[in-house]
Amino acid sequence: MSVDLQEFRRQTRAWLEENCPPGARGDGPVPLGSSKVEMDPDVRLWLERMAEKGWTVPTWPKQYGGAELSREEYRVLVDELTRIGARPPLTGRGVNYIGPTILEFGTDAQKAKWLPRCARGEGAWAMGYSEPGAGSDLASLRLRAERRGDHYVLNGSKIWTSDATICDYIFVLARTAPDKPKHQGISLILVDMAQPGVRVSPIRLISGASPFCETHFEDALAPVEDLIGGEDNGWTVGKRLLQFERSTHAGINISGSQGGRQVDNPVASVVRRYAGDENGRIDDVGVRRALLDFEVNTAAQRLTQRRAVEELQAHAPGFTSSAVKLTNALNIQAGDELMMSVMGTNGLRDGSSADAAEMSQRNRWLYQKSLTIAGGTKEVQLNIIAKRVLGLPD
Numbered sequence: 001m002s003v004d005l006q007e008f009r010r011q012t013r014a015w016l017e018e019n020c021p022p023g024a025r026g027d028g029p030v031p032l033g034s035s036k037v038e039m040d041p042d043v044r045l046w047l048e049r050m051a052e053k054g055w056t057v058p059t060w061p062k063q064y065g066g067a068e069l070s071r072e073e074y075r076v077l078v079d080e081l082t083r084i085g086a087r088p089p090l091t092g093r094g095v096n097y098i099g100p101t102i103l104e105f106g107t108d109a110q111k112a113k114w115l116p117r118c119a120r121g122e123g124a125w126a127m128g129y130s131e132p133g134a135g136s137d138l139a140s141l142r143l144r145a146e147r148r149g150d151h152y153v154l155n156g157s158k159i160w161t162s163d164a165t166i167c168d169y170i171f172v173l174a175r176t177a178p179d180k181p182k183h184q185g186i187s188l189i190l191v192d193m194a195q196p197g198v199r200v201s202p203i204r205l206i207s208g209a210s211p212f213c214e215t216h217f218e219d220a221l222a223p224v225e226d227l228i229g230g231e232d233n234g235w236t237v238g239k240r241l242l243q244f245e246r247s248t249h250a251g252i253n254i255s256g257s258q259g260g261r262q263v264d265n266p267v268a269s270v271v272r273r274y275a276g277d278e279n280g281r282i283d284d285v286g287v288r289r290a291l292l293d294f295e296v297n298t299a300a301q302r303l304t305q306r307r308a309v310e311e312l313q314a315h316a317p318g319f320t321s322s323a324v325k326l327t328n329a330l331n332i333q334a335g336d337e338l339m340m341s342v343m344g345t346n347g348l349r350d351g352s353s354a355d356a357a358e359m360s361q362r363n364r365w366l367y368q369k370s371l372t373i374a375g376g377t378k379e380v381q382l383n384i385i386a387k388r389v390l391g392l393p394d
Contacts, residue, residue, distance in 0.1 A: 008073055012080045019049045025085045032092035033121030034166045043087075047121055050089035057095050057119045060103065064111055065119025075309070092163075093125040094118040096248040098171045098190070101241045105229035114190070126193070127245070128158035128172030128215060129238070136380055138173070139182045139235065143217065145174035145189055150224050152176070152189060154197070154217040160374070164200045164213035167193055172217075173238050176231055186234035188241070190226040197221065207366035242376065243321050249375045250324035251305045267294055267335040270361060274342040290338050297331045319388035326381040329371035336365040 023042025031039050031047055039047070050056050053067065058074055060066025069077065099118040102110055117123060134140040143156030154174060161170065170191050177185030191198065197220030203212040229237035268291060272280040275287045282288045301324075308324055339361055340347045346354075347362050354362075372378040386392045 005072055005076060009076045009080065012077055013083070015053070016080055016084055016086065019046075020084060020086045021045050024087050024089070026087075028087060030088045030091045031121055032124035032163065032166070033090060033094055033118075033168075034124035034163075035122075035168050036166045037124075046087070047089045051120045054119075056090045056121065057099065057115075060099075060115065060119065064103070064115035071309070090121045093127055093171075093245075094121070094123065097127065097241055097244050098125055100244045101171075101188075101237065102228060104240065105237050109225070110228065123168035124163065124166060126161045126164040126167035126170040126213075126215065128161055128170045128191075129242075130160045131157060132159050132214075136377055138238075139186070141173055141175060141186065143172060143174045144178065145172075145176050145187060145222070147176070147224065152222045152224060152227070154189070154191065154220040154222060156217055158215045158217075159203075161200070161213045161215040162211045162374075164193070164215050165202055169193060170198075170215065171228075171241075173234050176234075180232065183235050185232050186238070187231050188228045188234040188237045189222045190228065191217075191220060191222045195220060205367070205370075207363045210367070243319075245375050246325040246381075247321035249371075250308075250321055250328050265298065265335065266361065266364075267291070267339055270339045271342050274344070274346065287338075287342060294331065294335050294338060297327075297334070301328055301331055319384055322376070322381040322384040323389060325375060326372070326378060326385070329378070332368055332371055336368055340365050 021042035023040055024046035029040065029043060031037070031043060047056070051065065054060075054062060054065060055067055055077065057064075057066045058069040058077055059071075060068070062068050095118055099115060102114050102118075106114070118125075128143070129138060129141075131141050131143060133142065143154060143158065145152040145154050147153075152174070154172070156174070158170075158172060161167075164170065170193055172189055172191055173186055174189055175185055176187040179185070193200075193215075197218050199216045199218065201214045201216070203210060203214060205212065271287065271291050272282065275284055276282045282291065304324060304327070308320060343358065343361065346358055347365070349358060376384075387394070
């Protein structure tokens with residue numbers, strides 16, 4: 001049945017104007033759904049209202065907490081959120097990573113159990129993939145999940161488990177059949193972190209405090225019913241989840257709600273502050289060219305993201321996600337390098353000699369070095385693009 005998009009836009013605009021609280025507009029916190037983080041009253045109200053509407057996961061089926069919006073309706077929703085500067089009502093791995101994976105690979109019982117919780121933001125999720133001895137070579141993972149009756153018993157460690165200190169659940173790739181070849185015998189399992197067998201150690205980075213953690217499992221328990229996609233089929237399920245992750249990093253995952261606000265990019269203002277005259281005009285031709293290249297690439301990236309969303313035939317793209325994720329990360333890092341170059345020694349000062357803005361830009365530059373590591377390293381993405389997108393030989 002055809003959809004009257006003009007009428008849908010009118011109704012959406014009216015509902016958002018009436019129901020989006022002032023404290024949920026502009027810059028500010030976006031909840032992960034963590035039970036350990038207290039939400040501002042307006043943020044909680046916004047989450048509750050959007051969840052009731054089905055717009056925390058607007059393309060999901062209604063029976064699992066979504067609104068079953070079409071691609072066209074979804075774009076209208078994002079446009080109207082942008083118009084009023086609304087924040088996402090919910091974000092994180094629940095609606096963007098594990099939720100879509102359960103929707104695709106889960107049993108009816110698993111969907112009924114987990115998806116409405118994800119849609120309502122009832123619990124934040126961590127991701128347990130990499131290990132101290134298994135990074136890019138993920139299939140070398142050693143976390144053991146031994147079945148004992150109706151539970152798996154987990155022993156081992158995961159690293160780079162972002163936000164694990166505030167998460168309620170973690171999905172892990174674990175070895176369930178150690179006698180099989182390394183790409184086989186792996187399963188994807190959901191684990192409750194609120195148990196004595198799960199311990200989290202934060203990892204401090206050179207940029208200061210960070211969300212990265214190491215998570216240890218010592219006889220931790222997970223119900224057999226919470227294994228997703230079948231025992232020993234985790235490599236297939238886990239790779240699909242990575243596509244959801246990479247498409248989220250690329251800004252083209254439409255499984256969960258996306259905020260309408262466009263985050264201000266500080267590159268142009270910083271460059272004009274340090275390399276411009278009193279009117280903000282930049283005399284240095286090289287700096288001017290670098291800033292223009294960055295802004296052109298940023299505009300092209302946004303158009304590519306939008307085109308990718310509009311061309312999706314599934315809830316997440318396939319190998320295209322690697323290309324869009326990589327170009328997005330590289331462009332952001334190029335902007336950071338430009339800022340640091342025009343700031344000169346001002347960008348390296350610390351303590352009382354630096355103002356808050358300078359320290360913020362420096363920490364941003366340091367932290368965002370992780371963009372070409374998180375979600376799959378640059379080298380992994382280039383291999384995927386070469387083999388799966390371009391069809392080049394090994």
